[in-house]
Amino acid sequence: MRAWVAVTDRDWYRFLSRRPDLEEVNFWQPGGHRIFTTLSPGEPFLFKLHYPDNAIVGGGFFTVASRVPAGVAWEAFGEKNGASSYEEMCRRIERYRRAPLDPRGQYTIGCIVLQEPFFFAEGDWLPAPADFQRQTVQGKTYDLRAPVGRALWQHVLARMREVAGSAVTELRRAEIPLDWQERPVRRRLGQGAFRVLVTDVYERRCAVTGEKALPVLQAAHIRPVTKEGPHRVDNGLLLRSDIHALFDEGYATVTPDHRFLVSRRLKTDFDNGEPYYPLSGNRIWLPGQAADQPGREFLEWHADTVYRG
Template sequence: MRTSARTCSGRSGRNSSAARIAVRVSPRRWWMSNFMSQFENICTQFENMAQSSPSEGERQRLGRTVRGATVGATWRLRALLQGGGATMLFWLGVTDNRWFRHVARSRSDEVNFWQPSARAPFTGLPEGTLFLFKLKAPHNHVVGGGRFVRFTRLPLVTAWEVFEQQNGASSLSELCSLISSHRAEPASLDTEIGCTVLTDVFYLRPEQWFEVGDRFNRNIMVGKKYDSTELVGASLLADLQSATNGQWVADESEVAQGGFGKPFLQRARLGQGSFRTLVIDAYQRRCAITGEHTLPVLEAAHIKPYSIEPVHHISNGMLLRSDFHKLFDAGLVTVEPDLKVRVSGRIRDRYFNGKAYYRLHGQTLAALPLESIDHPNAAYLRWHNENRFVE
């Protein structure tokens, strides 16, 4: 009997040739084949259902499949027509029920979705990515979500100072207790926790909650990333669209035009907590003027006050040691557009002291963000020189 030769991969030469042919199939043809396969599968399920008496759960499951196939096909087509740029990724995060009850009561539009350890739950998630809340058992429903801003690590006490009740607790001691309930060892105030900062947070009404069912493996402890062009991810987006009339699902223009990453941070209405964490990370946890890196004494300062310029852009901020923050706000210290420090003579005249401050007069900033777009904005610095600083 004639046998075909085997390749190094263990496959026959005939199969290997077929694989090479498959590689040459165009993306559109592959997509159409994939979609038709899903469509035939749905038709088969409908035929089987017509010949039986399906339960309510079976009807709901098939409905999710149909909606998912429709949404998935739409996103696939967008991706093909736009050169692959219309794929939307999103995250489904396992959510502590007590945390959710607290933030839902307060209707916080910015929250710290913390992890009990400093380990990041994901990698490579662009700013602006849709982040959904999935309650733990016995609910296992999607109940809301928001837009991802940043993942960072902070001591527990600093996380409380930055976000307060947006941590999902009414007090520092309650937050410490809540985090300890998820750890083998009790948490202390210095325990470093993971902080996933979210903005544009929304809360579904209980009648809008939708069950995840078998679309999420219950053995997953933290969360899972989904793709809008895959059936399961598309069905979740379809349910979210149905629950919110499409309000919280990005459209193709947002995805294709760079609505995620740095562009998102430039246009998003960030809150005070987001601003502080972004500035802390941008300055690598160092005071812009002194280079001090003791985190408990570092504060995110606005160059032009938020009451006058209501934006929380990094370029309108600097990370300053707490005494320099007070002096900066009082107009006794400023930074010129060329990033040189100026110290007012009023400190010496009024307090007969200030040698530690005058030593830095005329010096260039000791720390700056790595990305030039995050450097102190020259127009904001000029405003501070002219409207706050006193000689």
């Protein structure tokens, strides 16, 4: 088991630390040149402020990493990006980027999605590990079975226990393996993590049309959260925005054998639908991993409950 200690922007920390009960945050990287691959899902990701602060000020649990346009990251996470507006987020990106600025603000950034973030008040900050070099730009990996890493994480756990004041924090503490022989705990996804994961497992293409223009692609819940559907990849489809609207309104569905169907009600209700009926009966494009493909229980629920037939 490992932890990543990430050099963290103080403004990002300050903004998010004032917002209680966050289920997820996006720790974005302004360069966006590569995808973060250091941790496995569930492993700790800790926040360390720049010098002269040089302190551990919180953390979260790694979920997924990707590269997306900054506008897509804002749509997915909003203020969970650590900024009050998209314009402010772009200003921070520009402050750190070494490449020429884009007058349209169309930057590709690295997204590191963290679940169950926690933040320490200034009086509870922890000193950074002694071997964390001042010139380190992005961060450093620690083996939590090795002496330095184990001591670091035990200090973080102790501080979390000291400041624990809610059942959520107590539950999180109970889930954390202390002997480091257990596998990292997989935590429930938030809305933003769901969107990033679904977009990536469908390789950024609409499951029905094959459309690859990212601005018009949306991660759709098969069974909506408002109807007790979970933020799970197998409860998701990546759809072009108009297909998504038809799916949500019951004018289209996906069968358990993964065929796209268009309701006859589309023609009856609107005297239209010509662009969509040629797609009816086609098999959708599926992710390569079976666990990521649409779950039968969710498809059956949609066909029985939402689809207009």
